[in-house]
Amino acid sequence: MPVYKKKGYLHQHFRIFHLRDVSMKEIPFHYHDFHKIIIFIDGEGQYIIEGKTYPLKPRDILFVSAGEIHKPVTYHGKLYERIVIYVSQDFLTHWQQEQWEDNTNLSDCFRLARETSSVMHMPKGTEHDLLFHMKKIQQVDKDEGFANQLYTEILFIEFMILLNRALQSNQLDKLHEATYDPKIQQIIEYINTHLVDDLSINLLSDTIFMSKYHLMRRFKAETGYSVHQYINSKRLLLAKELLSTTSHPITDICFQCGFRDYSAFSREFKKQFKVSAREYRNN
Structure with missing residues (x-):
């Protein structure tokens, strides 16, 4: 190899x-x-x-x-x-x-x-x-x-x-210490369980009772990604999974993954994976 x-x-x-x-x-x-x-x-x-x-x-x-x-x-x-x-x-x-x-x-x-x-x-x-x-x-x-x-x-x-x-069979020790920001973990968990819903910064900041500017700053510091980049990447990966595991029309998959505009979805998918959504499914 x-x-x-x-x-x-x-x-x-x-x-x-x-x-x-x-x-x-x-x-x-x-x-x-x-x-x-x-x-x-x-x-x-x-x-x-x-x-x-x-x-x-x-x-x-x-x-x-x-x-x-x-x-x-x-x-x-x-x-x-x-x-x-x-x-x-x-x-x-x-x-x-x-x-x-x-x-x-x-x-x-x-x-x-x-x-x-x-x-x-x-x-x-x-x-x-x-x-x-x-x-x-x-x-x-x-x-x-x-x-x-x-x-x-x-x-x-x-x-x-x-x-x-x-x-x-519990042969591995699962009790491993980790440090993290509880508020940011709360937002990460919320995003990953609500990918198809509205995930505006205003809604997210209201969810954890934090100003949106403070949230954006802390999220970037903890993950290296902006809130928008994080949500977008998770939605694109979900779309990729649905393209390879279902026969749903691509337009339906676009909206099932939380995107509101098909042209924006198509553009972001090709930018991220170097092929169009249709080419990825065909291949």
Whole structure:
């Protein structure tokens, strides 16, 4: 497989890379349209996910769902070593759509993390199986033996099964301390549960009893995005999901995602994903 460039784009089912930095350039807040798993190996650092700041320690595992705004915080001269895994939503959806008797859903780990903690800890013993399989995937990925690509994919599916089992059987420590602004978290939760509704800044400021100017300033400081940018990105990701999982007309999807103007939706979709909504559905 070709070497993956760290630019935040994913053109395969999944990509894995082992990174070790001591002086890393600051990475701004951003989000992806794929899921990301980070296994923190060694060093010092923090990670901000959707306005919550998590201090990191070795054997922590981070779950960043598609669309979640995040960024790492590193320290000059301090080691920051981790394994980063990008995994396509479509790849996980494919396995979800198979008619398994036990309703297998490999993306359950991201749902469970959103409901509990985005950063969990692997106790000694637990990390052995997960890291062993991850190293095996990386080794096989470099080989050129018979059906190597298929073998790599099978090993990765096995890793995702083990990871989901670890969460569902409470093998990972979910009690991970995080610092955050309660008011901003309240707004983030409100936005994500009311994407199709009116989300004017006046309504949001009234919801948490804060002046709109104070809200906009604090939201930007905590997430790196303006309120409008945050809402827009979440609505576009919802539209992308509906385009690939439903047969609803594109105009209907536009309004189902909270957009009030189809031309504005079409323009923003193409700007964000580099293809039109129709081209994305056709492809």
